[in-house]
Amino acid sequence: MKVAVIGGGYAGLAAAVELAHAGIPVTVYESAKTLGGRARRVEYRGEILDNGQHLLLGAYRELLRLMRLVGAPDAALLCTPLKLHVPGQFRLAAPRLPAPLHLIVALLTAQGLTNGERLAAARFMLALKLRRFRLDKDISVTELLGLYGQTPSLRRFLWEPLVCAALNTPPEIASAQVFLNVLRDSFDRRRTDSDMLIPRVDASTLFPESAARFIENRGGALHRATPVRRIAVSNGGFAVSTANQTRHFNHVICAVPPQRIAALTADLAELADARAMLDKFTYQPIYSLYLRYPEHVALPSPLLGLSGGHAQWVFDLGQLGRGKGLLCVVISAAGAHEKLARDDLAQQVHQELQQAFGKLPPPLWVEIIAEKRATFACTPGLQRPPQVTPLPGLLLAGDYTAGDYPATLEGAVRSGIAAAQAILGTS
Numbered sequence: 001m002k003v004a005v006i007g008g009g010y011a012g013l014a015a016a017v018e019l020a021h022a023g024i025p026v027t028v029y030e031s032a033k034t035l036g037g038r039a040r041r042v043e044y045r046g047e048i049l050d051n052g053q054h055l056l057l058g059a060y061r062e063l064l065r066l067m068r069l070v071g072a073p074d075a076a077l078l079c080t081p082l083k084l085h086v087p088g089q090f091r092l093a094a095p096r097l098p099a100p101l102h103l104i105v106a107l108l109t110a111q112g113l114t115n116g117e118r119l120a121a122a123r124f125m126l127a128l129k130l131r132r133f134r135l136d137k138d139i140s141v142t143e144l145l146g147l148y149g150q151t152p153s154l155r156r157f158l159w160e161p162l163v164c165a166a167l168n169t170p171p172e173i174a175s176a177q178v179f180l181n182v183l184r185d186s187f188d189r190r191r192t193d194s195d196m197l198i199p200r201v202d203a204s205t206l207f208p209e210s211a212a213r214f215i216e217n218r219g220g221a222l223h224r225a226t227p228v229r230r231i232a233v234s235n236g237g238f239a240v241s242t243a244n245q246t247r248h249f250n251h252v253i254c255a256v257p258p259q260r261i262a263a264l265t266a267d268l269a270e271l272a273d274a275r276a277m278l279d280k281f282t283y284q285p286i287y288s289l290y291l292r293y294p295e296h297v298a299l300p301s302p303l304l305g306l307s308g309g310h311a312q313w314v315f316d317l318g319q320l321g322r323g324k325g326l327l328c329v330v331i332s333a334a335g336a337h338e339k340l341a342r343d344d345l346a347q348q349v350h351q352e353l354q355q356a357f358g359k360l361p362p363p364l365w366v367e368i369i370a371e372k373r374a375t376f377a378c379t380p381g382l383q384r385p386p387q388v389t390p391l392p393g394l395l396l397a398g399d400y401t402a403g404d405y406p407a408t409l410e411g412a413v414r415s416g417i418a419a420a421q422a423i424l425g426t427s
């Protein structure tokens with residue numbers, strides 16, 4: 001059996017690893033030189049950055065399983081129990097208790113809320129648990145929070161940062177059902193599911209490069225800097241064409257980003273429904289600001305929340321062994337920051353950091369990486385194409401395909417595994 005995987009992001013590599021593990025050599029085509037797709041290493045002024053700082057959760061079971069399988073670097077992740085801390089404004093920390101008690105106690109002891117707000121948050125979680133985290137009809141997160149009496153402080157410090165981080169979609173248009181899926185998987189099963197896993201290595205080292213070695217060691221091939229131009233049906237299989245050659249495969253897993261599907265599958269009439277669904281997708285940005293301060297600059301912890309300005313989260317990469325004095329500020333989803341000139345945004349974020357942490361020296365440089373189409377907007381009732389298409393042998397994989405998860409590393413990996421399993425089931 002000959003299988004091609006098009007796209008060397010987390011979804012494509014998960015599919016290829018799963019197939020390689022089952023003894024099927026795979027050919028992976030990746031258009032970029034660096035593996036990882038939307039979670040990849042970027043170099044700037046001699047420093048190793050990412051196109052965006054990523055955060056994993058203990059609930060990312062499939063990604064964590066595949067990382068172990070391919071021998072991803074030991075200690076690649078800093079694991080901290082759930083802690084949300086916005087300096088001077090809000091603090092929530094989960095004690096070592098079984099789930100979901102750990103979250104209920106965390107909510108009831110959170111600082112920066114009134115007693116009534118703590119109870120309202122705990123009641124909200126218990127009510128969701130009683131309904132098994134299922135809604136009869138999908139609505140927006142803002143509507144859901146309104147129905148359950150969540151106050152402005154609860155929204156601002158707790159729910160909205162979680163929605164933006166998990167769904168990368170503003171709460172007013174974010175799917176409440178997908179948010180509940182995330183709450184269910186992160187807070188209602190094992191305590192460790194809500195652990196925050198912060199990479200100590202860049203996003204290409206974290207999984208993609210070990211995955212590539214695993215695939216190659218099992219007879220597979222990886223073609224970097226090799227974009228696929230065309231997929232066509234041929235001789236009961238598929239002809240996959242790059243600039244230099246056309247090769248024949250029995251199965252193809254198309255693991256490119258959603259906005260690339262239309263061009264790549266233009267010759268395949270059977271994918272018309274998938275293309276029609278993707279036509280209705282809209283996208284949301286993620287901005288990552290890397291601020292290079294002198295080496296003595298350090299924050300009180302590796303990850304902190306920020307509120308009231310543009311910045312939402314700040315990672316202290318020095319505490320992750322990735323460059324003392326290097327901070328990464330993340331701004332998820334659409335917002336006023338998109339209208340600012342880069343220098344103004346850099347200046348404002350520097351001011352916001354000073355308001356939260358006291359006087360800082362001016363940064364030596366600031367690099368802003370604006371991923372304008374970081375993820376699809378995860379809106380209520382959004383129809384997402386399934387991995388299995390009407391064209392036998394042609395599978396889709398990617399964070400946008402049908403599933404419980406929003407656009408995340410875990411969603412991407414699960415889709416890749418589902419595509420691989422569809423092939424293994426038919427082999």
Ligand SMILES: Cc1cc2nc3c(=O)[nH]c(=O)nc-3n(C[C@H](O)[C@H](O)[C@H](O)COP(=O)(O)OP(=O)(O)OC[C@H]3O[C@@H](n4cnc5c(N)ncnc54)[C@H](O)[C@@H]3O)c2cc1C
Nearest residue numbers: 007009010011031037038052054055227228398399408409
């Ligand atoms: C800035 C940013 C921050 C994020 N933060 C988080 C986070 O903290 N936690 C989290 O879980 N998720 C986060 N995400 C989401 C996560 O990165 C994505 O959901 C995931 O990486 C998507 O993987 P994928 O394999 O589905 O798609 P992609 O990563 O887009 O992979 C598709 C691959 O296909 C390749 N390709 C495209 N066209 C072709 C072609 N013609 N031929 C060959 N190859 C092709 C691309 O180069 C790419 O490598 C973030 C995303 C961004 C952008």
